[in-house]
Amino acid sequence: MTTRPSSSPAIEVAGLRKRYGRKQAVDGLDLSVERGEIVAILGPNGAGKTTTVEILEGFRHRDDGVVRVLGEDPQTADRDWRARIGVVLQGTNDLAEATVAELVRHFARYYPDPRDPDEVIDAVGLREKARVRARQLSGGQRRRLDVALGIVGRPELVFLDEPTTGFDPQARRSFWDLVEGLRSDGTTILLTTHYLEEAERLADRVVVVADGRVVAEGTPDDLGGRGARQAVVRWVDAGGTHEVRTDTPTRTVTELAARYDEIPELQVLRPTLEDVYLGLLQGAGAQVHELQEAVR
Numbered sequence: 172m173t174t175r176p177s178s179s180p181a182i183e184v185a186g187l188r189k190r191y192g193r194k195q196a197v198d199g200l201d202l203s204v205e206r207g208e209i210v211a212i213l214g215p216n217g218a219g220k221t222t223t224v225e226i227l228e229g230f231r232h233r234d235d236g237v238v239r240v241l242g243e244d245p246q247t248a249d250r251d252w253r254a255r256i257g258v259v260l261q262g263t264n265d266l267a268e269a270t271v272a273e274l275v276r277h278f279a280r281y282y283p284d285p286r287d288p289d290e291v292i293d294a295v296g297l298r299e300k301a302r303v304r305a306r307q308l309s310g311g312q313r314r315r316l317d318v319a320l321g322i323v324g325r326p327e328l329v330f331l332d333e334p335t336t337g338f339d340p341q342a343r344r345s346f347w348d349l350v351e352g353l354r355s356d357g358t359t360i361l362l363t364t365h366y367l368e369e370a371e372r373l374a375d376r377v378v379v380v381a382d383g384r385v386v387a388e389g390t391p392d393d394l395g396g397r398g399a400r401q402a403v404v405r406w407v408d409a410g411g412t413h414e415v416r417t418d419t420p421t422r423t424v425t426e427l428a429a430r431y432d433e434i435p436e437l438q439v440l441r442p443t444l445e446d447v448y449l450g451l452l453q454g455a456g457a458q459v460h461e462l463q464e465a466v467r
């Protein structure tokens with residue numbers, strides 16, 4: 172095993188490609204994740220997120236591109252490497268007869284320096300269910316068990332593919348607290364999600380993927396570039412509806428207040444991450460369309 176300085180990125184991907192038959196699922200994807208960083212991959216259904224994550228986990232072979240995960244190529248990495256990675260598998264069906272506590276303890280034994288299984292069960296909110304068989308858990312509880320099994324080995328890097336799908340709002344919030352806890356332990360996390368609120372709450376950086384490529388990236392506040400989150404001041408008078416985009420909405424409103432006794436139908440709106448994200452996808456769709464037109 173080659174050892175690399177721990178200052179090298181946790182994940183480095185350049186020009187990643189993967190095709191299934193005629194479907195180009197991943198089409199020249201570049202990605203870098205620093206140690207200790209939490210990165211969220213957002214993208215519509217079929218964008219190539221799961222394929223990318225499975226390649227990084229070493230479960231799928233790529234067609235092309237360079238991939239380094241904790242300094243190793245996942246395609247050829249050994250068991251020591253695998254012990255440093257936390258993979259949250261979806262459904263442990265073959266072990267469904269075992270209880271939650273048995274499963275977490277069993278998985279812990281595979282690792283050289285595992286977390287305390289009871290603490291992990293507490294952290295994922297399954298203390299009350301510790302003696303319950305896996306097959307008797309609800310969908311959301313099952314998912315939390317999957318997460319427990321993914322983190323009990325104290326991995327340096329955790330992959331979470333749509334971790335809170337099927338969670339009720341309370342379970343989602345406690346899961347977010349769990350991820351915050353992993354962050355403070357210095358764990359690097361790559362997660363995919365369809366919940367913008369989840370990305371906004373957890374991620375240091377958001378990467379938007381569409382058609383197998385990165386179309387935008389940035390912190391949740393900066394995504395879409397300067398201006399994407401500018402406030403919109405809107406009001407209506409005899410001349411119709413007026414809109415001003417501005418970084419200084421207070422100043423705009425103060426100026427308007429001098430003009431009107433009461434500013435008619437005043438609204439100050441700030442685009443959410445969701446607005447920015449949907450705008451980016453529209454932009455990406457338009458670019459792909461132009462490309463297809465150009466090829467015809």
Ligand SMILES: Nc1ncnc2c1ncn2[C@@H]1O[C@H](COP(=O)(O)OP(=O)(O)OP(=O)(O)O)[C@@H](O)[C@H]1O
Nearest residue numbers: 191192194196214215216217218219220221222223
């Ligand atoms: N094993 C497979 N065989 C053939 N096509 C596949 C296979 N896995 C994925 N695909 C196709 O590749 C594309 C990318 O799929 P992928 O699951 O990576 O997307 P995703 O971004 O994770 O989507 P979702 O948000 O729905 O989970 C899709 O068009 C999908 O239908």
